[in-house]
Amino acid sequence: MELIKWDKTFSVNVLRFDEEHKNIILIINRLNAATQKNDERERVSDALNEMTLYAISHFKAEEDYMTRFEYPEYELHKEEHREFTRTTIGFCKRVMNRNDNIAYDLVEYLNYWLTNHIQGTDKKYTECFNKNGLY
Numbered sequence: 001m002e003l004i005k006w007d008k009t010f011s012v013n014v015l016r017f018d019e020e021h022k023n024i025i026l027i028i029n030r031l032n033a034a035t036q037k038n039d040e041r042e043r044v045s046d047a048l049n050e051m052t053l054y055a056i057s058h059f060k061a062e063e064d065y066m067t068r069f070e071y072p073e074y075e076l077h078k079e080e081h082r083e084f085t086r087t088t089i090g091f092c093k094r095v096m097n098r099n100d101n102i103a104y105d106l107v108e109y110l111n112y113w114l115t116n117h118i119q120g121t122d123k124k125y126t127e128c129f130n131k132n133g134l135y
């Protein structure tokens with residue numbers, strides 16, 4: 001798979017969140033490189049650590065603004081965040097059980113997250129956040 005490059009189609013027009021979303025692309029690219037070299041183990045645990053941090057701090061920041069700005073799709077959005085957290089925990093369990101193909105499945109899931117959540121669900125808050133002065 002080719003390297004994913006950041007472009008405007010990923011932007012939610014809030015600087016801080018764009019920067020944090022770039023980490024997801026970075027994780028995907030690193031995992032991809034690792035699968036090609038059969039050197040996945042360390043990369044998988046790095047990725048899961050970063051996904052855990054992302055889930056804790058990034059989701060909280062987004063959700064705090066949603067509450068503050070009375071964003072109407074807050075509950076739906078929050079449910080997708082919960083799903084990401086559950087999926088991350090699922091992957092951690094697979095690592096403990098020494099399952100195979102985790103890197104490949106992680107790349108697939110993070111690609112799905114990029115398209116579905118970041119380019120879909122996240123972009124819906126742009127108007128509300130910008131209107132409230134958050135860029």
Ligand SMILES: [Fe+2]
Nearest residue numbers: 062077117122
């Ligand atoms: Fe989000």
